[in-house]
Amino acid sequence: xxxxxxxxxxxxxxxxxxxxxxxxxxxxxxxxxxxxxxxxxxxxxxxxxxxxxxxxxxxxxxxxxxxxxxxxxxxxxxxxxxxxxxxxxxxxxxxxxxxxxxxxxxxxxxxxxxxxxxxxxxxxxxxxxxxxxxxxxxxxxxxxxxxxxxxxxxxxxxxxxxxxxxxxxxxxxxxxxxxxxxxxxxxxxxxxxxxxxxxxxxxxxxxxxxxxxxxxxxxxxxxxxxxxxxxxxxxxxxxxxxxxxxxxxxxxxxxxxxxxxxxxxxxxxxxxxxxxxxxxxxxxxxxxxxxxxxxxxxxxxxxxxxxxxxxxxxxxxxxxxxxxxxxxxxxxxxxxxxxxxxxxxxxxxxxxxxxxxxxxxxxxxxxxxxxxxxxxxxxxxxxxxxxxxxxxxxxxxxxxxxxxxxxxxxxxxxxxxxxxxxxx
Amino acid sequence: xxxxxxxxxxxxxxxxxxxxxxxxxxxxxxxxxxxxxxxxxxxxxxxxxxxxxxxxxxxxxxxxxxxxxxxxxxxxxxxxxxxxxxxxxxxxxxxxxxxxxxxxxxxxxxxxxxxxxxxxxxxxxxxxxxxxxxxxxxxxxxxxxxxxxx
Numbered sequence: 001x002x003x004x005x006x007x008x009x010x011x012x013x014x015x016x017x018x019x020x021x022x023x024x025x026x027x028x029x030x031x032x033x034x035x036x037x038x039x040x041x042x043x044x045x046x047x048x049x050x051x052x053x054x055x056x057x058x059x060x061x062x063x064x065x066x067x068x069x070x071x072x073x074x075x076x077x078x079x080x081x082x083x084x085x086x087x088x089x090x091x092x093x094x095x096x097x098x099x100x101x102x103x104x105x106x107x108x109x110x111x112x113x114x115x116x117x118x119x120x121x122x123x124x125x126x127x128x129x130x131x132x133x134x135x136x137x138x139x140x141x142x143x144x145x146x147x148x149x150x151x152x153x154x155x156x157x158x159x160x161x162x163x164x165x166x167x168x169x170x171x172x173x174x175x176x177x178x179x180x181x182x183x184x185x186x187x188x189x190x191x192x193x194x195x196x197x198x199x200x201x202x203x204x205x206x207x208x209x210x211x212x213x214x215x216x217x218x219x220x221x222x223x224x225x226x227x228x229x230x231x232x233x234x235x236x237x238x239x240x241x242x243x244x245x246x247x248x249x250x251x252x253x254x255x256x257x258x259x260x261x262x263x264x265x266x267x268x269x270x271x272x273x274x275x276x277x278x279x280x281x282x283x284x285x286x287x288x289x290x291x292x293x294x295x296x297x298x299x300x301x302x303x304x305x306x307x308x309x310x311x312x313x314x315x316x317x318x319x320x321x322x323x324x325x326x327x328x329x330x331x332x333x334x335x336x337x338x339x340x341x342x343x344x345x346x347x348x349x350x351x352x353x354x355x356x357x358x359x360x361x362x363x364x365x366x367x368x369x370x371x372x373x374x375x376x377x378x379x380x381x382x383x384x385x386x387x388x389x390x391x392x393x394x395x396x397x398x399x400x401x402x403x404x405x406x407x408x409x410x411x412x413x414x415x416x417x418x419x420x421x422x423x424x
Numbered sequence: 425x426x427x428x429x430x431x432x433x434x435x436x437x438x439x440x441x442x443x444x445x446x447x448x449x450x451x452x453x454x455x456x457x458x459x460x461x462x463x464x465x466x467x468x469x470x471x472x473x474x475x476x477x478x479x480x481x482x483x484x485x486x487x488x489x490x491x492x493x494x495x496x497x498x499x500x501x502x503x504x505x506x507x508x509x510x511x512x513x514x515x516x517x518x519x520x521x522x523x524x525x526x527x528x529x530x531x532x533x534x535x536x537x538x539x540x541x542x543x544x545x546x547x548x549x550x551x552x553x554x555x556x557x558x559x560x561x562x563x564x565x566x567x568x569x570x571x572x573x574x
Contacts, residue, residue, distance in 0.1 A: 359441070360489075361486075361487060361488035361489060361492075362488075363465070363487075363488035363490075363549075363552065364432070364488050364489045364490070367428075367431070367546060367548070367549060368428060368432075371427075371428050379462060379464055380464045384464070387464065393464045393465070393466070393486040393487070394464040422428060422429075422432055423432065423437060423489065424437075
């Protein structure tokens with residue numbers, strides 16, 4: 001009887017619960033967070049690189065391999081039907097999750113990077129010619145720079161870059177000035193992976209559309225933090241990776257407006273993207289299959305579908321409230337370290353904190369924190385132009401997710417004091 | 425904590441704060457650039473080689489404590505050495521920092537380079553310690569290419 005009473009007492013709402021959001025209950029869903037690394041409890045602060053996976057996602061993947069594994073769209077037997085339904089079910093979930101018009105607009109790819117490459121190769125080669133211009137921003141990930149550079153090299157088009165201010169915010173007046181008759185595409189990141197800046201995507205899209213320029217949005221970092229409604233945003237292309245939104249690696253999504261996708265030539269040739277093949281002529285398949293050559297990452301798509309269910313179950317309002325509080329706490333706590341400077345101080349910011357410490361290279365910070373069980377990212381975060389803009393060779397970056405706690409942030413601060421002591 | 429102290433020995437931290445032979449040599453006749461894309465470490469190495477002897481050597485660049493101190497110590501060790509000796513030391517140094525932790529390290533002929541023995545406990549940092557050395561070997565070959573650790 002005594003035990004029951006005690007457990008009841010413990011079961012009361014914890015002090016950090018926000019609108020019923022209980023971070024300890026959430027953490028229990030992520031097996032990896034129970035781990036110790038180097039003898040210390042794991043403090044995982046690198047979710048912008050890749051997020052951890054809840055048990056339900058891991059189970060969905062193993063369940064697929066244990067009970068449903070077969071190739072899709074081909075077999076006429078029971079397992080193939082199950083696998084096809086599960087894969088197409090995931091596509092349907094994604095369509096609803098981002099509010100696309102039709103499943104025809106949801107193309108499975110390997111990740112956000114492949115989504116951008118698909119658009120650059122297919123849409124880009126067809127529509128962009130010598131002298132045309134592609135507008136990107138100074139805070140793009142390399143994956144939203146290099147494919148366009150490659151296209152420019154091939155076609156003779158030009159890359160134009162929207163500058164950012166000292167807080168790491170886009171200078172919208174400069175963006176407006178960049179748009180002209182030669183502009184054929186705007187490719188822009190929704191949330192910066194190295195600065196945390198949340199860009200005013202809707203405004204950016206509207207401005208481009210005023211000049212009849214289509215917009216591609218790199219949503220890789222946005223999906224884990226904020227509700228995305230492609231209809232509301234009215235963007236023409238939207239890409240994201242499953243592994244950043246608590247799903248498995250190796251799968252992602254390209255959303256494209258049907259009218260655009262319909263006119264785009266195939267990206268890769270192979271099985272499943274065709275209706276019929278003879279040596280004289282091949283008839284391509286309908287949307288979205290025309291863009292999905294070869295056997296896809298079936299288990300990955302199913303895992304992604306489950307991850308979206310999981311996120312919907314928690315609710316973006318709860319995620320945003322918890323992360324906002326974490327960001328506030330982390331910014332305050334880190335600001336107490338005198339030799340530390342935060343890079344990226346945008347007014348609208350996700351829970352991503354890049355920083356530098358006087359006289360200590362981020363790589364050394366990362367190694368020493370790792371010995372305390374704290375995982376952060378150090379380096380240029382695949383955004384070398386951002387590093388150049390802020391005149392730093394690299395930064396340390398703590399990126400938080402809804403499963404992180406204030407206690408973990410405090411451990412980071414404690415660890416940084418240790419770093420400073422050791423390196424002095 | 426001991427392995428961290430082993431990695432960040434006081435001598436290494438001193439070289440990091442006050443690197444030796446930091447700057448550009450006007451009379452350099454061999455140069456190379458080293459780059460570690462993983463962390464963005466970058467080093468420019470300048471050598472003045474006469475009659476197969478390294479008369480003078482210096483470096484510039486930005487990097488972590490391990491790569492910067494490794495470059496600094498390397499320049500002090502190599503000044504006055506022959507090309508053959510420098511290449512020999514490179515091999516021994518490389519062997520030291522990639523040797524199995526727990527085994528007896530072969531410190532013969534390494535002199536003050538022995539302070540980098542702790543790096544072998546940190547496989548992810550071996551490239552940091554080796555960057556200056558790989559760049560030096562490229563400079564001696566007078567390869568005008570950028571050396572990358574990846």
